[in-house]
Amino acid sequence: MPQSLYPLLLLACPIGMGLMMWLMLRGGSHTPRRNDSLREQAELAELAELRKEIAEMRTAQTHTHQPSRN
Structure with a gap:
């Protein structure tokens, strides 16, 4: 085998x-x-679901903080 092929064999991998x-x-x-x-x-x-939950919590919070009318 010619010696010029040895570097090619080393670089093949x-x-x-x-x-x-x-x-x-x-x-x-x-x-x-x-x-x-x-x-x-x-x-x-997931973002839409979280926004829905936040809106529900805000609604519940405003209903609990409203003064009662007597």
């Missing part, structure tokens, strides 16, 4: 690893978008 990492990162970039969308919908639903 790191180059292959870098290529695989790049392909995995590139291919996986589509899934977080879907997960972010689902997470955002869940957060909006």
Whole structure:
């Protein structure tokens, strides 16, 4: 085997690893978008529920602090 191929053999593993990492990162970039969308919908639903609870608590608080009419 010619000696000029030895450096190529030594670099084959790191180059292959870098290529695989790049392909995995590139291919996986589509899934977080879907997960972010689902997470955002869940957060909006939770926010709406919390706003509803706050409104109910404020309503209850104003009814308890109103002076009674005699």
